[in-house]
Amino acid sequence: MKHISDPISTTHAGRIRAGDHLCLPFASEAEQREVVSAYIADGLRRGERVLYFADRTRPDAIDAWLGPRGVDGALAIARGQLDVRPAGDGAFDPADVVVGIRDAVRDARAAGFQGLRLTGEMSWALRGEPGTVRLHQYESGVASTVVDSGDLAAVCQYDERLFARAELPALLARHAGVVRIDPLHDDRRLRIVPTYSPRGLRIGGVVDDATSAPLAAALAQAAGWPAADPRLVLDLAELDFIDVAGIRALVRFAESLAPGRRVVVHRMPATMRRVLTLVDWPLEASDEPPCP
Structure with missing residues (x-):
């Protein structure tokens, strides 16, 4: 399966920093796992808090993703550095989530972390009523929060096998670029x-x-x-x-x-x-x- 056309900017997973609002378009679970685990592991090593909105991935799978990268995900969860949350149901409200992200940035600062990394599986928008409008609202809110915060990085995960190809270019355009796996x-x-x-x-x-x-x-x-x-x-x-x-x-x-x-x-x-x-x-x- 071909990826949709990339925006101009491409950032590798190990080079993401605060202020980046990026998109991960992926076409296989292997690609998702490799990119996201690198992004999470890098943030944990840098002393940042990581907030993961899981939709199609089991929350306990995130710990297994991190093991091969030498990171103890269970320990990070226990000490509050890694927070895996369900993305919600069909009533998922983008405005509420954006407010929650802003609160999470404030809480990360108060807890002494170096910043906050956010990543979420955007397939939540495909449940319930058609969610394209909600999704654009969510992406706009995240983009403005990243710009205003200074301590936040965000990677939005889009499974290309689920989203209509005609919709993806406009959604990707709301990001500064795409993230890809680090070269070997x-x-x-x-x-x-x-x-x-x-x-x-x-x-x-x-x-x-x-x-x-x-x-x-x-x-x-x-x-x-x-x-x-x-x-x-x-x-x-x-x-x-x-x-x-x-x-x-x-x-x-x-x-x-x-x-x-x-x-x-x-x-x-x-x-x-x-x-x-x-x-x-x-x-x-x-x-x-x-x-x-």
């Missing part, structure tokens, strides 16, 4: 970013002797992802150069996967395709662009 590696030569629909990696820049180690590390991490889809898709559209050693690393990685799993390379550079043909290395290629 990002320096001046090589950038590797997880993708979710389908599951895989987007690799850009240069793969050579200097960058083969981070590529191998990212591939090893990807190999450990749950295999709901037997394919692991590598999108090479942004790859500027790869040497023979880099191609060999990709082939060896593909050969090391568990039986039934396979690597599919999307938008393979022509030079790489020629090398594979010459040496007869088996690596599945596809010219079909993957979903971002």
Whole structure:
């Protein structure tokens, strides 16, 4: 499934700071979990309070999300740093929630926290009466609260599988930008970013002797992802150069996967395709662009 078009600004989960009002459009639970858990964990480590409005996610699942990031969610809840609340029922009143957020910012300051992080699953608006108007009211209220507060960051979660695609651009426009998962590696030569629909990696820049180690590390991490889809898709559209050693690393990685799993390379550079043909290395290629 394709994401809707992103607003101009994109912020990675580990770089969100007070004053940011961002949107997370996601198309899978894996993407939601990765981005939101990074956002929450970063806030907890910074000494901020985190307020989570859960709608389709069980509140006890949030603790499980944080475990792999080395954060004890249950402890954070017990000491009042992490507050997971239901998003409400069909009578959910955006105005009341915005007032509650302003109170929560004040309470976080009074309790000695460095600020407040808010995130909510916006699927609450799909219950009961049509909620588009209420949703715009809510987003406007959150945006003004973020601007006025100085101690608040907010990430609004939109499941693209639930919302009508025609409605999403206007809703996203009420945010300063979108939030995406942090790259697995990002320096001046090589950038590797997880993708979710389908599951895989987007690799850009240069793969050579200097960058083969981070590529191998990212591939090893990807190999450990749950295999709901037997394919692991590598999108090479942004790859500027790869040497023979880099191609060999990709082939060896593909050969090391568990039986039934396979690597599919999307938008393979022509030079790489020629090398594979010459040496007869088996690596599945596809010219079909993957979903971002």
